[in-house]
Amino acid sequence: MSDVVIAKPEIEEVEPTRTRRAFVAAAAAAGLCYAGAMGYPIYRYLASPAEMAANESAVVEVTLKGAQTLAPASALMFKFGSSPAMLIHGADDSWVAFSAVCTHLGCTVQFEPQMNRIHCACHGGVYDTHTGKNVSGPPPKPLTAYKVNVDVDGIVVSRT
């Protein structure tokens, strides 16, 4: 009998804090649900172009029709997926293709036949025209090289 009397006030003291805690937890959970339900579509909406670019860069091969007529000691700029790339027809009749994105800070590089180099105007990076190796200046890595296949009616550039 006396046990019951002691237990009663204890329950009454615990109960309000418990329900309040449960309410706060439920409200927080509901709030998170709302934030998620709104945040997810907004994130996907804003990320759409990035996703499209990612799909584009999944490209493994680009065919450049008529590119085999490119004069020696000149370059052709083209898009490999979503990023710029260059096809170089060397003075020695060699064919190479590189990503045209400077490995330093992402500027587009250019082929300079008179200097026989690939040059980045942003910070003076220089790459080798045959291998794409970083020769001087700030670039930390060589340009990504692609495989080139010369055909009768075009040139096929593909990932190595």
Place this chain on the structure above:
Amino acid sequence: MTGSIYNWVDERLGLTEAIAFARHKRVPVHAQSFWYYWGGISLFLFLIQVFTGILLLVYYRPGSEAFESVRQITYVMHFGWLIRSAHSWSANLFMFAVLVHMFSVYFMKAYRKPREVGWLTGIALLFLGALFGFSGYLLPMDELSYFATKVGLQIPASIPLLGPFTATILRGGPDVSEFTVQRFFALHVVILPLLFLPLLGLHLWLVQKHGNASPESELAKPLAKRRSVPFFPNFLQKDLAMWLISLNVLALLASVFPWDLGKQADSLTPAPVGIHPEWYFMAPFHMLKILGSFLPGESGEVIGILLFTVGLALWVLIPFYDSENVAGTRGRVAHYFGIFAVTALLLTTALGYWGVR
């Protein structure tokens, strides 16, 4: 930790004063208290408009690419249809909430001294809201928005002397074109917000300053018999609950009834059948139409616009006619005028929809 952060902010921004002010502010409780929520609901829907509008701005391109960019938003970008749908639906819900807010203020006589400026800024915000609606409606440049804008601009064009000039300037040429979209875009996202936001600030400040108005029935009671609750936290809680309900209604409408995108506007294609203005423009359009059938020709349109302007002026200036907080003839006349206005608006809207059916 929390305490020291609170103290840091409080010392610099005065949180304690703000909370004391909010606690001190009281909101009357009576049979008509429900109508107090509609200003807050309008504000919430406006915030949704700002938010979804900024998201649409990420991909929208005005000018000749307008339709293509809205097509892209609707069909290419993930959830673009949902964001566009939410923007369109909340625009309509906003106009609805604002109208409910206005009529409840009118019938509660909340425009009376010293709240005249609150009434006037509210009316100005309603007009800006309607202009937001009108300019935003054109932006997708589909068939419906193209013809609705063409017809809508005939109203300012029919005002004598200045009308044709004004309409041409608004359109950016003799006809609705990509120039029209470009300048409506500037209106919709720059000019109107620049006008709307300071007015909204003043409107909200006045609500803080004067508090909620009580209807005549409450003012008749002795002070001790009037009930009220503190704004913070009691009323704010209910306000936020209303916001949550509004959000749920909006989410339901926007996702279950996605906003349509018609065919690209083409001036050589005949206008589609059943073309009609947005519901909040239906009443004025139909009133002009009715007057036009009584008084055919240009004179009819001019007299129509004149009559409409007089009615509108009476409505706007009501606080200066019915200014005293006492029951009297003027109050009764204002009340009947209100009932007449609501009846006329509902009737002409219904007739307008009956006509396009």
